[in-house]
Amino acid sequence: MRKIQHFQFMEKLMRYMSYAMMIVLLNFLFPVYAEEIGGVEFPGGASSFADEVIEYSPTAGVAYPYNIPETALGPPDYTFGHEGDGTVSLGNAGVIILKFTDNSLTTSGDVSADLWIFEEGPAIEPTEVYIKTDLGNWISVGDTSGGTYGIDIDQFIGVGVVEGESYTYVKLVDLLPDQGGSPNYAGADIDAVGAISSIQSTNKPEIRVDSGYVNLSVTSGETPPEADCATSRDHGRMVFDEINQILHICSPAGWVDK
Ligand SMILES: [Ca+2]
Ligand SMILES: [Ca+2]
Ligand SMILES: [Ca+2]
Known part of the structure:
Protein backbone atom coordinates (compact mmCIF):
# COMPACT_ATOMS: atom_id res chain seq x y z
CA MET A 1 0.00 0.00 0.00
CA ARG A 2 2.71 2.46 0.96
CA LYS A 3 4.60 1.55 -2.18
CA ILE A 4 1.58 2.44 -4.31
CA GLN A 5 1.20 5.82 -2.53
CA HIS A 6 4.89 6.48 -3.03
CA PHE A 7 4.57 5.62 -6.72
CA GLN A 8 1.55 7.96 -7.13
CA PHE A 9 3.42 10.78 -5.35
CA MET A 10 6.46 10.31 -7.62
CA GLU A 11 4.24 10.25 -10.71
CA LYS A 12 2.57 13.58 -9.64
CA LEU A 13 5.94 15.13 -8.86
CA MET A 14 7.31 14.15 -12.29
CA ARG A 15 4.22 15.62 -13.97
CA TYR A 16 4.57 18.97 -12.12
CA MET A 17 8.28 19.07 -12.89
CA SER A 18 7.64 18.56 -16.60
CA TYR A 19 5.07 21.44 -16.56
CA ALA A 20 7.60 23.67 -14.83
CA MET A 21 10.28 22.72 -17.37
CA MET A 22 7.88 23.53 -20.22
CA ILE A 23 7.13 27.01 -18.76
CA VAL A 24 10.86 27.71 -18.36
CA LEU A 25 11.47 26.58 -21.96
CA LEU A 26 8.59 28.73 -23.33
CA ASN A 27 9.92 31.80 -21.47
CA PHE A 28 13.34 31.13 -22.95
CA LEU A 29 12.00 30.73 -26.51
CA PHE A 30 9.48 33.59 -26.32
CA PRO A 31 10.75 36.14 -23.79
CA VAL A 32 8.38 38.95 -22.77
CA TYR A 33 10.12 42.24 -23.48
CA ALA A 34 7.50 44.96 -23.64
CA GLU A 35 4.56 45.43 -21.36
CA SER A 201 19.02 53.16 -13.34
CA THR A 202 21.89 51.04 -12.22
CA ASN A 203 22.19 50.45 -8.51
CA LYS A 204 25.33 52.55 -8.45
CA PRO A 205 25.50 54.29 -5.06
CA GLU A 206 25.64 58.07 -5.14
CA ILE A 207 28.57 58.09 -2.77
CA ARG A 208 31.52 55.73 -2.98
CA VAL A 209 33.94 54.75 -0.23
CA ASP A 210 37.29 53.95 -1.77
CA SER A 211 40.62 53.29 0.04
CA GLY A 212 39.42 55.15 3.14
CA TYR A 213 38.05 58.16 1.21
CA VAL A 214 34.41 59.14 0.65
CA ASN A 215 33.90 60.16 -2.97
CA LEU A 216 30.97 62.53 -3.65
CA SER A 217 29.21 62.96 -6.98
CA VAL A 218 30.92 65.59 -9.14
CA THR A 219 29.53 68.23 -11.51
CA SER A 220 31.25 69.75 -14.55
CA GLY A 221 30.94 73.37 -13.49
CA GLU A 222 27.17 73.65 -13.18
CA THR A 223 25.58 75.02 -10.02
CA PRO A 224 23.11 72.47 -8.60
CA PRO A 225 19.49 73.52 -9.26
CA GLU A 226 17.50 75.21 -6.48
CA ALA A 227 14.80 72.54 -6.90
CA ASP A 228 17.34 69.99 -5.59
CA CYS A 229 17.63 71.91 -2.31
CA ALA A 230 13.98 72.80 -1.71
CA THR A 231 12.81 70.56 1.14
CA SER A 232 14.15 69.55 4.57
CA ARG A 233 14.84 66.09 3.14
CA ASP A 234 17.48 67.67 0.88
CA HIS A 235 19.45 69.37 3.70
CA GLY A 236 22.94 67.98 4.03
CA ARG A 237 23.25 67.07 0.35
CA MET A 238 26.69 67.68 -1.07
CA VAL A 239 28.10 67.68 -4.56
CA PHE A 240 31.59 68.71 -5.73
CA ASP A 241 32.18 70.98 -8.72
CA GLU A 242 35.47 69.62 -10.01
CA ILE A 243 35.96 72.43 -12.57
CA ASN A 244 35.66 75.41 -10.19
CA GLN A 245 36.68 73.41 -7.11
CA ILE A 246 33.60 74.29 -5.06
CA LEU A 247 31.83 72.05 -2.57
CA HIS A 248 28.06 72.75 -2.74
CA ILE A 249 26.19 71.90 0.49
CA CYS A 250 22.41 72.10 0.79
CA SER A 251 21.29 73.98 3.94
CA PRO A 252 17.94 75.42 5.12
CA ALA A 253 19.14 78.69 3.51
CA GLY A 254 19.70 76.99 0.15
CA TRP A 255 22.97 75.89 -1.47
CA VAL A 256 26.09 77.02 0.42
CA ASP A 257 29.43 77.02 -1.42
CA LYS A 258 32.65 76.04 0.36
CA1 LIG B 1 11.84 59.15 -30.44
CA1 LIG C 1 -2.83 58.15 -11.58
CA1 LIG D 1 10.09 54.97 -12.46
Whole structure:
Protein backbone atom coordinates (compact mmCIF):
# COMPACT_ATOMS: atom_id res chain seq x y z
CA MET A 1 0.00 0.00 0.00
CA ARG A 2 2.71 2.46 0.96
CA LYS A 3 4.60 1.55 -2.18
CA ILE A 4 1.58 2.44 -4.31
CA GLN A 5 1.20 5.82 -2.53
CA HIS A 6 4.89 6.48 -3.03
CA PHE A 7 4.57 5.62 -6.72
CA GLN A 8 1.55 7.96 -7.13
CA PHE A 9 3.42 10.78 -5.35
CA MET A 10 6.46 10.31 -7.62
CA GLU A 11 4.24 10.25 -10.71
CA LYS A 12 2.57 13.58 -9.64
CA LEU A 13 5.94 15.13 -8.86
CA MET A 14 7.31 14.15 -12.29
CA ARG A 15 4.22 15.62 -13.97
CA TYR A 16 4.57 18.97 -12.12
CA MET A 17 8.28 19.07 -12.89
CA SER A 18 7.64 18.56 -16.60
CA TYR A 19 5.07 21.44 -16.56
CA ALA A 20 7.60 23.67 -14.83
CA MET A 21 10.28 22.72 -17.37
CA MET A 22 7.88 23.53 -20.22
CA ILE A 23 7.13 27.01 -18.76
CA VAL A 24 10.86 27.71 -18.36
CA LEU A 25 11.47 26.58 -21.96
CA LEU A 26 8.59 28.73 -23.33
CA ASN A 27 9.92 31.80 -21.47
CA PHE A 28 13.34 31.13 -22.95
CA LEU A 29 12.00 30.73 -26.51
CA PHE A 30 9.48 33.59 -26.32
CA PRO A 31 10.75 36.14 -23.79
CA VAL A 32 8.38 38.95 -22.77
CA TYR A 33 10.12 42.24 -23.48
CA ALA A 34 7.50 44.96 -23.64
CA GLU A 35 4.56 45.43 -21.36
CA GLU A 36 1.38 47.13 -22.55
CA ILE A 37 0.24 49.61 -19.90
CA GLY A 38 -2.76 51.88 -20.49
CA GLY A 39 -2.79 50.81 -24.16
CA VAL A 40 0.84 51.86 -24.74
CA GLU A 41 3.88 49.55 -24.96
CA PHE A 42 6.42 50.30 -22.24
CA PRO A 43 9.55 48.16 -22.75
CA GLY A 44 10.68 49.03 -19.20
CA GLY A 45 7.37 47.94 -17.61
CA ALA A 46 6.02 49.62 -14.46
CA SER A 47 9.36 51.26 -13.59
CA SER A 48 9.01 53.45 -16.73
CA PHE A 49 6.70 55.83 -14.85
CA ALA A 50 7.47 58.96 -12.80
CA ASP A 51 8.53 58.23 -9.21
CA GLU A 52 8.62 61.49 -7.26
CA VAL A 53 6.76 64.82 -7.09
CA ILE A 54 9.17 67.77 -7.06
CA GLU A 55 6.69 70.63 -7.40
CA TYR A 56 2.94 71.08 -7.75
CA SER A 57 1.55 74.57 -8.31
CA PRO A 58 -2.13 74.40 -9.25
CA THR A 59 -4.12 77.53 -10.05
CA ALA A 60 -7.74 78.40 -9.19
CA GLY A 61 -10.50 75.86 -9.76
CA VAL A 62 -8.70 72.85 -8.28
CA ALA A 63 -9.78 71.30 -4.98
CA TYR A 64 -9.76 68.00 -3.10
CA PRO A 65 -9.67 65.20 -4.22
CA TYR A 66 -8.17 66.46 -7.50
CA ASN A 67 -5.21 68.23 -5.86
CA ILE A 68 -3.12 65.23 -4.76
CA PRO A 69 0.01 65.35 -6.96
CA GLU A 70 1.18 61.81 -6.00
CA THR A 71 -1.70 60.42 -8.08
CA ALA A 72 0.41 61.28 -11.15
CA LEU A 73 3.11 58.80 -10.04
CA GLY A 74 3.40 55.19 -11.16
CA PRO A 75 1.40 53.47 -13.91
CA PRO A 76 -1.98 54.94 -15.00
CA ASP A 77 -4.89 54.06 -12.70
CA TYR A 78 -7.68 56.42 -13.80
CA THR A 79 -11.16 55.09 -13.06
CA PHE A 80 -13.98 57.08 -14.61
CA GLY A 81 -16.66 58.36 -12.28
CA HIS A 82 -14.84 57.74 -9.01
CA GLU A 83 -14.14 60.49 -6.53
CA GLY A 84 -10.40 61.10 -6.60
CA ASP A 85 -10.24 59.18 -9.84
CA GLY A 86 -6.46 58.75 -9.92
CA THR A 87 -5.73 62.07 -11.62
CA VAL A 88 -4.34 65.38 -10.42
CA SER A 89 -5.64 68.60 -11.96
CA LEU A 90 -3.33 71.50 -12.77
CA GLY A 91 -5.76 74.38 -13.14
CA ASN A 92 -5.36 76.79 -16.04
CA ALA A 93 -1.61 77.32 -16.60
CA GLY A 94 -0.85 75.26 -13.46
CA VAL A 95 2.43 73.35 -13.16
CA ILE A 96 3.62 69.94 -12.01
CA ILE A 97 7.25 68.74 -11.95
CA LEU A 98 7.90 65.00 -11.65
CA LYS A 99 11.12 63.01 -11.36
CA PHE A 100 12.20 59.57 -12.52
CA THR A 101 14.40 57.92 -9.89
CA ASP A 102 14.70 54.22 -10.78
CA ASN A 103 14.79 55.03 -14.49
CA SER A 104 15.27 57.96 -16.84
CA LEU A 105 13.94 59.17 -20.18
CA THR A 106 16.16 59.04 -23.26
CA THR A 107 16.04 59.31 -27.05
CA SER A 108 14.98 56.35 -29.21
CA GLY A 109 16.97 57.19 -32.37
CA ASP A 110 13.77 57.44 -34.41
CA VAL A 111 10.48 59.34 -34.66
CA SER A 112 8.58 57.05 -32.29
CA ALA A 113 7.19 58.54 -29.06
CA ASP A 114 9.60 58.50 -26.11
CA LEU A 115 7.42 60.07 -23.41
CA TRP A 116 3.71 59.49 -22.84
CA ILE A 117 1.42 61.82 -20.86
CA PHE A 118 -1.78 60.16 -19.63
CA GLU A 119 -4.32 62.99 -19.43
CA GLU A 120 -7.93 62.10 -18.65
CA GLY A 121 -11.37 63.63 -18.50
CA PRO A 122 -14.09 64.51 -21.01
CA ALA A 123 -12.19 67.50 -22.47
CA ILE A 124 -8.72 66.88 -23.95
CA GLU A 125 -6.61 69.41 -22.11
CA PRO A 126 -3.09 69.79 -23.48
CA THR A 127 0.08 70.65 -21.60
CA GLU A 128 3.40 72.16 -22.58
CA VAL A 129 6.14 69.61 -21.87
CA TYR A 130 9.68 70.30 -20.63
CA ILE A 131 12.44 67.85 -19.67
CA LYS A 132 15.84 68.16 -18.05
CA THR A 133 18.77 66.19 -16.73
CA ASP A 134 19.68 66.22 -13.03
CA LEU A 135 21.83 69.35 -13.36
CA GLY A 136 20.78 70.83 -16.70
CA ASN A 137 18.29 73.50 -17.77
CA TRP A 138 14.70 72.95 -18.88
CA ILE A 139 14.30 71.95 -22.53
CA SER A 140 10.98 72.54 -24.29
CA VAL A 141 9.82 69.40 -26.14
CA GLY A 142 6.53 70.70 -27.52
CA ASP A 143 3.06 70.08 -26.19
CA THR A 144 0.26 67.54 -26.20
CA SER A 145 -2.25 69.59 -28.20
CA GLY A 146 -4.16 67.96 -31.05
CA GLY A 147 -5.12 64.90 -29.01
CA THR A 148 -1.63 63.40 -28.99
CA TYR A 149 -0.10 62.23 -25.75
CA GLY A 150 3.15 60.84 -27.13
CA ILE A 151 6.19 63.11 -27.37
CA ASP A 152 9.11 62.27 -29.68
CA ILE A 153 12.09 63.96 -28.04
CA ASP A 154 14.47 63.01 -30.92
CA GLN A 155 12.95 65.84 -32.99
CA PHE A 156 14.51 68.29 -30.48
CA ILE A 157 18.08 66.97 -30.92
CA GLY A 158 20.22 70.02 -31.66
CA VAL A 159 17.73 72.39 -30.02
CA GLY A 160 18.32 71.27 -26.45
CA VAL A 161 18.01 67.48 -26.49
CA VAL A 162 21.23 65.45 -26.64
CA GLU A 163 21.14 61.98 -28.18
CA GLY A 164 21.40 59.21 -25.58
CA GLU A 165 21.26 61.63 -22.61
CA SER A 166 19.39 60.62 -19.42
CA TYR A 167 16.51 62.98 -18.62
CA THR A 168 15.25 62.64 -15.06
CA TYR A 169 12.77 65.54 -14.75
CA VAL A 170 9.51 66.27 -16.59
CA LYS A 171 7.60 69.54 -16.19
CA LEU A 172 4.01 69.88 -17.43
CA VAL A 173 2.39 73.30 -17.76
CA ASP A 174 -1.33 73.42 -18.52
CA LEU A 175 -1.76 74.98 -21.95
CA LEU A 176 -4.25 77.81 -22.32
CA PRO A 177 -6.95 78.56 -23.43
CA ASP A 178 -9.19 77.52 -20.57
CA GLN A 179 -10.90 74.24 -21.50
CA GLY A 180 -13.39 74.29 -18.60
CA GLY A 181 -13.67 71.25 -16.33
CA SER A 182 -14.79 72.99 -13.15
CA PRO A 183 -15.67 73.12 -10.29
CA ASN A 184 -12.82 71.11 -8.76
CA TYR A 185 -10.76 69.86 -11.68
CA ALA A 186 -9.85 72.81 -13.88
CA GLY A 187 -7.06 72.44 -16.41
CA ALA A 188 -5.27 69.27 -17.51
CA ASP A 189 -5.98 66.16 -15.40
CA ILE A 190 -2.79 64.09 -15.20
CA ASP A 191 -3.05 60.37 -14.45
CA ALA A 192 0.51 59.24 -15.21
CA VAL A 193 3.73 60.15 -17.05
CA GLY A 194 5.81 57.34 -18.52
CA ALA A 195 9.12 57.03 -20.39
CA ILE A 196 8.68 54.66 -23.34
CA SER A 197 12.37 55.16 -24.14
CA SER A 198 13.49 54.38 -20.61
CA ILE A 199 16.90 53.62 -19.18
CA GLN A 200 16.87 51.53 -16.02
CA SER A 201 19.02 53.16 -13.34
CA THR A 202 21.89 51.04 -12.22
CA ASN A 203 22.19 50.45 -8.51
CA LYS A 204 25.33 52.55 -8.45
CA PRO A 205 25.50 54.29 -5.06
CA GLU A 206 25.64 58.07 -5.14
CA ILE A 207 28.57 58.09 -2.77
CA ARG A 208 31.52 55.73 -2.98
CA VAL A 209 33.94 54.75 -0.23
CA ASP A 210 37.29 53.95 -1.77
CA SER A 211 40.62 53.29 0.04
CA GLY A 212 39.42 55.15 3.14
CA TYR A 213 38.05 58.16 1.21
CA VAL A 214 34.41 59.14 0.65
CA ASN A 215 33.90 60.16 -2.97
CA LEU A 216 30.97 62.53 -3.65
CA SER A 217 29.21 62.96 -6.98
CA VAL A 218 30.92 65.59 -9.14
CA THR A 219 29.53 68.23 -11.51
CA SER A 220 31.25 69.75 -14.55
CA GLY A 221 30.94 73.37 -13.49
CA GLU A 222 27.17 73.65 -13.18
CA THR A 223 25.58 75.02 -10.02
CA PRO A 224 23.11 72.47 -8.60
CA PRO A 225 19.49 73.52 -9.26
CA GLU A 226 17.50 75.21 -6.48
CA ALA A 227 14.80 72.54 -6.90
CA ASP A 228 17.34 69.99 -5.59
CA CYS A 229 17.63 71.91 -2.31
CA ALA A 230 13.98 72.80 -1.71
CA THR A 231 12.81 70.56 1.14
CA SER A 232 14.15 69.55 4.57
CA ARG A 233 14.84 66.09 3.14
CA ASP A 234 17.48 67.67 0.88
CA HIS A 235 19.45 69.37 3.70
CA GLY A 236 22.94 67.98 4.03
CA ARG A 237 23.25 67.07 0.35
CA MET A 238 26.69 67.68 -1.07
CA VAL A 239 28.10 67.68 -4.56
CA PHE A 240 31.59 68.71 -5.73
CA ASP A 241 32.18 70.98 -8.72
CA GLU A 242 35.47 69.62 -10.01
CA ILE A 243 35.96 72.43 -12.57
CA ASN A 244 35.66 75.41 -10.19
CA GLN A 245 36.68 73.41 -7.11
CA ILE A 246 33.60 74.29 -5.06
CA LEU A 247 31.83 72.05 -2.57
CA HIS A 248 28.06 72.75 -2.74
CA ILE A 249 26.19 71.90 0.49
CA CYS A 250 22.41 72.10 0.79
CA SER A 251 21.29 73.98 3.94
CA PRO A 252 17.94 75.42 5.12
CA ALA A 253 19.14 78.69 3.51
CA GLY A 254 19.70 76.99 0.15
CA TRP A 255 22.97 75.89 -1.47
CA VAL A 256 26.09 77.02 0.42
CA ASP A 257 29.43 77.02 -1.42
CA LYS A 258 32.65 76.04 0.36
CA1 LIG B 1 10.09 54.97 -12.46
CA1 LIG C 1 11.84 59.15 -30.44
CA1 LIG D 1 -2.83 58.15 -11.58
